[in-house]
Amino acid sequence: MNHASLLTRESFIELGARARAHALLDPGSFRELAGPFDRLVSPWLERQGVVPQADDGVVVAKGRIGGQPTVVLAIEGAFQGGSLGEVGGAKIAGALELAAQDNRRGVPTRAVILFETGGVRLQEANLGLAAIADIHAAIVDLRRYQPVVGVIAGTVGCFGGMSIAAGLCSYLVVTREARLGLNGPQVIEQEAGVAEYDSRDRPFIWSFTGGEQRIATGLADRYVEDDSDAIRAAVQALLAGGVPAAHRSERYAHYLQCLAEYDPARQPEPETVRAIYAPGAKS
Amino acid sequence: MSTSTSTASAPGRGETWLAALTRNAPRRPGYPATVQVADAELGGRPARFIAVVPDAANAYPRVRGGEVGLLEGWSLAQAVHEVVQADRDAAIKRPIVAIVDTPSQAYGRREEAFGIHQALAGAAGAYATARLQGHPVIALLVGRAMSGAFLAHGYQANRLIALDDAGVEVHAMGKQAAARITMRSVEDLESFAASVPPMAYDIGNYATLGLLWKMIGVKHAAQPDAADLDTVHGALQAALADIQADPHPDLRSRLGGQNRQASSRVREVLAQQWQD
Numbered sequence: 001m002n003h004a005s006l007l008t009r010e011s012f013i014e015l016g017a018r019a020r021a022h023a024l025l026d027p028g029s030f031r032e033l034a035g036p037f038d039r040l041v042s043p044w045l046e047r048q049g050v051v052p053q054a055d056d057g058v059v060v061a062k063g064r065i066g067g068q069p070t071v072v073l074a075i076e077g078a079f080q081g082g083s084l085g086e087v088g089g090a091k092i093a094g095a096l097e098l099a100a101q102d103n104r105r106g107v108p109t110r111a112v113i114l115f116e117t118g119g120v121r122l123q124e125a126n127l128g129l130a131a132i133a134d135i136h137a138a139i140v141d142l143r144r145y146q147p148v149v150g151v152i153a154g155t156v157g158c159f160g161g162m163s164i165a166a167g168l169c170s171y172l173v174v175t176r177e178a179r180l181g182l183n184g185p186q187v188i189e190q191e192a193g194v195a196e197y198d199s200r201d202r203p204f205i206w207s208f209t210g211g212e213q214r215i216a217t218g219l220a221d222r223y224v225e226d227d228s229d230a231i232r233a234a235v236q237a238l239l240a241g242g243v244p245a246a247h248r249s250e251r252y253a254h255y256l257q258c259l260a261e262y263d264p265a266r267q268p269e270p271e272t273v274r275a276i277y278a279p280g281a282k283s
Numbered sequence: 284m285s286t287s288t289s290t291a292s293a294p295g296r297g298e299t300w301l302a303a304l305t306r307n308a309p310r311r312p313g314y315p316a317t318v319q320v321a322d323a324e325l326g327g328r329p330a331r332f333i334a335v336v337p338d339a340a341n342a343y344p345r346v347r348g349g350e351v352g353l354l355e356g357w358s359l360a361q362a363v364h365e366v367v368q369a370d371r372d373a374a375i376k377r378p379i380v381a382i383v384d385t386p387s388q389a390y391g392r393r394e395e396a397f398g399i400h401q402a403l404a405g406a407a408g409a410y411a412t413a414r415l416q417g418h419p420v421i422a423l424l425v426g427r428a429m430s431g432a433f434l435a436h437g438y439q440a441n442r443l444i445a446l447d448d449a450g451v452e453v454h455a456m457g458k459q460a461a462a463r464i465t466m467r468s469v470e471d472l473e474s475f476a477a478s479v480p481p482m483a484y485d486i487g488n489y490a491t492l493g494l495l496w497k498m499i500g501v502k503h504a505a506q507p508d509a510a511d512l513d514t515v516h517g518a519l520q521a522a523l524a525d526i527q528a529d530p531h532p533d534l535r536s537r538l539g540g541q542n543r544q545a546s547s548r549v550r551e552v553l554a555q556q557w558q559d
Contacts, residue, residue: 031559033552033553033556033557034549034553040545040548040549040552042545043544044479044481060553062557062559086481086543086545087545087549089546090545090546091549091553094553094554097533098553098554098557119455120430120455122455122456122461122482123479124481124482125456125476125481125482126453126454126455126480126481126483126489127492127543127546129430129433129434129438129453129454129455130438130492130494130543131546132434133407133434133438133439133534136404136407136408136411136434136439137411137439140407140408140411140412140415141411141415144415160430160431161434161455163400164400164404164431164434164435166400166404167403167404167405167408168404168407181395182388182394182399182400182431183388183390183395183399183431188392188395190460190464191390191460192345192390192391192392196391196392197395208392208395208396214398217398219398219401247408249360249401249404249405249407249409250360250364250405250409252358252360252361252405255357255402255405256354256358256361259353259354262393262397264342267393268392268393268396270396272396273396276397277397277398
């Protein structure tokens, strides 16, 4: 990257959820649904001493990408760590359900999900978990008709039940700052001990769950710079590519075959995973 | 439990109920010791029963307690996709019953390194696909239904049925882990959680969220007798009939619960504003 491009590029990571949705949608096409003025706040946070937010940390934006109808679902990592409660979860699930319904009625609406989330909001525990199950259901429904593209830009990353949602997407875009994993590092250390997983060793964490490792091991599809133009171009190209022949989550035979090569008596290194999941070995 | 297991611990609830409901049908070959798959009749028709079970000698240390890990996630996907593929051209699709007693997803380095999130997506996606293809999918909660493990095994079902028993719990994080992370005792956590319905661990509070289709009383949840089996078989067949009478293969029947009103309200607002 030369000086000129460094000066002109816009960092995507530094943008909030609403600005990220604006950056991806065709100019002038952004329209927010169930927004801050619709008074859909969490009914559970205030009684637990947490100040709620008018959009519950999720932006639903309808518009167009490359001229085609698209809904962008952007999670605000700055509100409660991007955690999903009842309202924010229902916004994502409900919008995906409507996009699938559009397709059944002949309108080819696609979806883009901007993941920036630790998963379930513990203050709304079972309602967050249920909403995430609804999100999984809706992604699997919609991806039969149109691609669902996930973007993990950073810096929160994508964890918990929403990492499963990322695994259900048709395509995933990651940056170097992205992390993708089921369990947050602190929880693993807490449960399994520091020898298993040192949550304070940042290079260690990124070497296993960072964007660079996930792209090298075929668990993501595009690796991009932290640049709004680059991310928009990647998303647009993936949407234009249509529904993949097989989704990554359907390739159980391939992954079981790969895992048969791994000896679980030894803790893996990042290189172990790269060797076993090498993209060349894809069936 | 697998024959390689050296400890003589009694089988868990998942294995006990799977064996009882299938009259101890042979387990399908080709699966790890932690994933038990059996084909048996339900209401006079073939059905597939699936449970994730403990295996004290498992080569992956973090799944020995019945947690859902890498091989479990992908093997659940296999067990479900097998049925979907076999019934591809069948007019009537075979029911799938997920028997749920899972303490959590597996927490470990091996798991994160090889993408446990993707393995669990494999399982969740398979169950959702089966449901959308017309397979009646029922989850029977006989023990713990925790977090990512429940998302992978059970939560995509058309109908959720739970035993009305203190050993049946649904939550986003296991009680011990949540207590450690919030620095409370388990007792303090339980009493606090009981005052906020979605935070509670007990199945009675969970029922107020509207997600369960039915809660059923049995006398011996850990070791069912003949009457308990009749009760549960009856509930499974009633669920089957309810699914078959429902024109929608999605999860909308879970909406409307007393303590889940905002989920419906958000959908109403989105639907009103959706059209350009």
